[in-house]
Amino acid sequence: MSLLRARESVMRHFRKSLREFGVTEQQWRVLRALSTMPQMEVAELARATFLLGPSLSRILVDLDQRKLIVRTADPADLRRWMISLSPAGTALIDAVTPVSETIYREIGQRFGADKLANLQSLLAELEQAMVGIGSDTPDAPAD
Structure with a gap:
């Protein structure tokens, strides 16, 4: 419960700006993940975003x-889809990122860098310590 309360208290600061840009938290997670690579296969994107x-x-x-x-469609396997950002998606990332960075800075100032x-x-140590307990596949958070 402590982890969920902490996550909620942090996300509360991001939701307003995401709404102003017309995206949900989950949509933003997908767009941010796609901004890290030229393209991703759907299953890879699901793992990267912890979405079912x-x-x-x-x-x-x-x-x-x-x-x-x-x-x-993946030319090697037409059953697989490759996903990438469009120019409009990249423009949205470019618009939202400075706002998110400001919020991150404020969190750092309030909590201490x-x-x-x-x-x-x-948290990274906790994540690593939990690998292999129960299931090696992380469960996605409810969305």
Whole structure:
């Protein structure tokens, strides 16, 4: 519960700006993941964003309709879809990122940069310590 309360208290600061740009938290997670690579296969994107397949599928349909992503069939396997950012998606990332960076700076100022770095390190350690317990596949958060 402590992890969920902390996540909620942090995300509360991001939701307003995301709404102003017309994206949900989950859509933003997808767009941010896509901004790190030229393209991603759908299963890879699901793992990177911790979204379940059905949720990711709905998000991709919406992002595609809004022309924020490009979906192309993998030439090696036409059953697989490759997803990438469209120019409009890249423009949205470029617009939202400075706002997000300001929020991150404010969090660092309120909590303390050293404490925030330590927290991130401890969370990474916790994540690694949990690998192999129960299931090697991380469960996606509810969305």
